Amino acid sequence: MRFSRLLVPTTKETPNDATLASHIYLIRGGFIQSVGGSGLYNFLPLGKKVLDKVRAVVKDELDKAGCQEVSLSFVTPASLWQESGRFEKYGKELLRFKDRKNNDFILGPTHEEMMVNLVRQTVKSYKQLPLNLYQINLKFRDEIRPRFGLMRGREFLMKDGYSFHASEEDMKREFDLMEETYKKIFTRLGLAFRVVDADSGAIGGSGSKEFMVLADSGEDTIVVCDACDYGANIEAAVCQEKEFTTDTKTQVITMKALYDECISEIVTFVLPESEVLEEVKACNAVKANDLVDVESPADADRHVIDNTLKECTEYVNPEYADISAVQEGDACIHCGAELRYTKGIEAGHIFQLGTQYSEPLGATFLDENGKAQPMVMGTYGIGVSRLLAGIIEQHHDEKGCVWTKESAPFDLHILVSNIKDEAQVALGEKLYEQMKAKGVDVLLDDRKDRFGAKMKDYELLGIPHAVVIGKKLSDDLVEFVTREGMVKEEVSSSAIEALLNERF
RNA sequence: CGGAGUGUAGCGCAGUCUGGUAGCGCACCUGGUUUGGGACCAGGGGGUCGAAGGUUCGAGUCCUUUCACUCCGACCA
Incomplete structure (x- = not known):
């Protein structure tokens, strides 16, 4: 593929809502395009x-x-989901709609x-x-x-x-x-x-x-x-059981457990003061769909006591379950080492x-x-x-993406520094055709831009290897670049062919 | 849904307080110069200022309503 023909809208500027490296570089590298925000993306050719x-x-x-x-x-016809019971249960994440005959779909x-x-x-x-x-x-x-x-x-x-x-x-x-x-x-x-x-x-x-x-x-x-x-x-x-005694200070957390069909109950969770309530475990312990904070104090319908407090008997009808979060330094359930x-x-x-x-x-x-x-x-x-x-x-650095071998958009990037230099163009074209003939997926940067702009784009796109053909070609030298770490090797124009044949 | 914020050119933003011809940077188009680290000069195109209603001689700016998006919590591959 020729870069001059490829739709890759790379940008210098970072979109204002992007904080993660993957988000920033996938947008800046022209891999994906946001569709009016809201978690929808177009995949451009490279993406x-x-x-x-x-x-x-x-x-x-x-x-x-x-x-x-x-x-x-x-x-999907909603009827299938009604059969499994999930049509009502799944919540608002399920996008429901009707067709022209007023049948429900998702x-x-x-x-x-x-x-x-x-x-x-x-x-x-x-x-x-x-x-x-x-x-x-x-x-x-x-x-x-x-x-x-x-x-x-x-x-x-x-x-x-x-x-x-x-x-x-x-x-x-x-x-x-x-x-x-x-x-x-x-x-x-x-x-x-x-x-x-x-x-x-x-x-x-x-x-x-x-x-x-x-x-x-x-x-x-x-x-x-x-x-x-x-x-x-x-x-x-889970971790190895921790020892607590009747003297252990406890904490009581009151929450509202939500079930199907708007049924709810108030549950108190009791665990040692030193432990942290793990809400997912707590939710599973009472088989609820969700746990929410209670707005006003209310009498509890159920009392769930952490397993570590089996000695605790001050509640009527206590239920025991593992409801505390494993903490750093707790002992591994298998080998006892610190987690x-x-x-x-x-x-x-x-x-x-x-x-x-x-x-x-x-x-x-x-x-x-x-x-x-x-x-x-x-x-x-x-x-x-x-x-x-x-x-x-x-796999990224401060300059952009560093794709792994099996995920890279191209296998090899050939960068011709000055498109007006006939010798550079000739070598670039020759290597491009040779690699293509071998079945290597190669990108030839044949754009009119200056060296710096092309190099920035190479670093941003992050193809694993590049051949940079630049002004040192007058001394018969080109560079073989490895994106990871931006390692550059200078080789002669004849040696580059052997090197490429060996690598690809 | 709770809390906070933002909607102005493809992207990033200023202008809103104090109403008076719609602006800047990037990107784009034309011509020229430049070609090893995101070039420069000159010229140019692109906007129903999120939407609707209102106040006013006049609204991007003020008022009302509404929609969307972003950020912080619970959900999930």
């Missing part, structure tokens, strides 16, 4: 190329693991219902199981507050996979296979990540794990052990769903005895567009 490359890695590894790609209708925020519907219509026998189907398609979640560019858009590209099994054991086998497959994907993309235990949230199910791209800008706090591989989202983290906090970007999440969707939606198969059984399911997601942001969060 689309990166997205496709990331997507290709995801697809390649999944296909190798035996998964099959499908594409489900993005507009834009899919996740596709359990759709995939179960597909499978229940086509799979009838245990002989057809197991099955792992996925798609890499748009999702829409009407987020309360979209922000951080691609990190939390309302419309985003997600890989969502669903597996169907005749038994719990087989589903667990697939779950482990997906964990390994996801590790391969994240590794190929050049990401530093950690697999952590997680809360299952709105999707439901048990035994879920999150794939956290490690970055200080991450929105999730994760608890990790440096001595072993234990890691967990703070929402689900610490770090920040992560949730880029993947895998769930053991069981029969949570197959039962209400009637997805059954006939077993060896001809008896109908609900399919046992797993579900597996990767935020593909979020991965782009994750890659840049981990």
Whole structure:
């Protein structure tokens, strides 16, 4: 591709709402364009190329693991969601609308219902199981507050996979296979990540794990052990039991628990004064949809006491649960070493769903005895567009993007310094044609601009390697540049061909 | 939804207090010079000032209503 023909609107100025490196550089580098704010983005040619490359890695590894790609209708009849009970339950993030015949529809925020519907219509026998189907398609979640560019858009590209099994054991086998497959994907993309235990949230199910791209800008706090591989989202983290006595000072936190159909109750949570209430755990302990602060003091309907206070008996009908957050320095549940906090970007999440969707939606198969059984399911997601942001969060410097090999928009960038210098142009064109012939995806900067402007754009775009053909060509020298660290090697014009042939 | 703020050219902003011909930087177009670190000179195009209503001889500016977006909390790949 010739730079002069490529639509890459790079800018010097940072958009005023961008604070994260990934947001700033993806906009400034002309990869994406905001659509009237509000978490919607257009992918320009370069952004689309990166997205496709990331997507290709995801697809390649999944296909190798035996998964099959499908594409489900993005507009979904509400009736399916009414069947599963999520039409009412999902909340305002679900975009609902009507068609001309006044039928209800939604834009899919996740596709359990759709995939179960597909499978229940086509799979009838245990002989057809197991099955792992996925798609890499748009999702829409009407987020309360979209922000951080691609990190939390309302419309985003997600890989969502669903597996169907005749038994719990087989589903667990697939779950482990997906964990390994996801590790391969994240590794190929050049990401530093950690697999952590997680809360299952709105999707439901048990035994879920999150794939956290490690970055200080991450929105999730994760608890990790440096001595072993234990890691967990703070929402689900556990540690070795701490000793408290009846003398322990306690704190009482009163909250309102919200349930379906506008039902609520007042709950008091009691935990040692030294501990911190973990709201997700607390919410799970009372099986509520949400916990909110109470405006005025009220008598509690229930009392939930932290497990560490089993001795405490001053309440009637106490319920015990783990409701305190693991703190830094607590002992690892596996090895006893000190735990610490770090920040992560949730880029993947895998769930053991069981029969949570197959039962209400009637997805059954006939077993060896001809008896109908609900399919046992797993579900597996990767935020593909979020991965782009994750890659840049981990791979950038003060000058711009530093794409990893498998995510880069081009393999090689050839920069001709002065387009009026015939010798420079001739060498640039020659190398460009040679590399293209080899199947290398190469970008030739053939623009009329000055050297500085072209170099700034190279640094901003962050293609892994560049050949800079400049005024030293009169001494038969060109530069081979490695974007990471901006390492420059001077080589002769004949040696550059050998070098490129060796590298690509 | 709670709190704070902003809407003026593609982007970033000034002008609003104190009403009087719509401005600056970047980007864009034309011509020329320049070509190793985001060049320079000259000329040029681009706006229903978020929307609606009101006050006024006159509204970007004052009043009312409304919409959108951004930032801080709960949700999520």
